[in-house]
Amino acid sequence: MIEFIEGVLTAKSPSDAVVQVGGMGIRGAISLTTYDDLPATGQTIRLWTHLQLRDEELSLFAFSTQEERWLFQQLISVNGVGPKLAMVALSAAKPDVIRRAVAEGDSDRLKSIPRIGSKIAERIVLELKKKFSTSIPDFGAKVTTAGGDSAEAISALCALGFTRVEAEKAVDGAVKRGGKGVEELLRLALRAG
Numbered sequence: 001m002i003e004f005i006e007g008v009l010t011a012k013s014p015s016d017a018v019v020q021v022g023g024m025g026i027r028g029a030i031s032l033t034t035y036d037d038l039p040a041t042g043q044t045i046r047l048w049t050h051l052q053l054r055d056e057e058l059s060l061f062a063f064s065t066q067e068e069r070w071l072f073q074q075l076i077s078v079n080g081v082g083p084k085l086a087m088v089a090l091s092a093a094k095p096d097v098i099r100r101a102v103a104e105g106d107s108d109r110l111k112s113i114p115r116i117g118s119k120i121a122e123r124i125v126l127e128l129k130k131k132f133s134t135s136i137p138d139f140g141a142k143v144t145t146a147g148g149d150s151a152e153a154i155s156a157l158c159a160l161g162f163t164r165v166e167a168e169k170a171v172d173g174a175v176k177r178g179g180k181g182v183e184e185l186l187r188l189a190l191r192a193g
Helices: 032-037 066-076 083-092 095-103 107-111 118-134 148-159 164-176 182-192
Strands: 004-012 016-021 024-029 044-054 057-063
Touching: 004 024, 016 044, 024 057, 032 083, 044 066, 057 066, 057 083, 066 083, 066 095, 066 118, 083 095, 095 107, 095 118, 095 164, 107 118, 148 164, 148 182, 164 182
Parallel strands: none
Antiparallel strands: 004 016, 004 044, 016 024, 044 057
């Protein structure tokens, strides 16, 4: 319904941010991950949003990246994970850490997040692992060292049948080993895999 809000950041705290848009101040609940990404107040920003209606109450959740919002939406689709717990998870771990834990079936890593016990961690892995291996949207490459070459290498690995998480991890490793250019990144990533 509301894809994003863009305006001047007028207030921020570790739990919420207020953006002035067209003469209105819109408050959205945020994670610590988003809080770390926010500029100083007075700056223009864009926050990706998720509007939730629950028990006749509207709640707006705001995220600095589309990836974080997408992961929030995936987490709240899991039975037993509500918006507050999803925000705790996103505050305790970066989205790529949570995605990697799910992809690798590492429920122990998820249990290290406050308020997530073993049953919820196992349920998150069980319900999201298949989704993550087939339907992670392209949010752009996280690997920044090689720029566009990394994104192309990740796309090529995905076309070869790697999951997005596996491809990102392999290309990140190739970049760390000094790979440059799409061909060299692919060669190094495939050797490591």
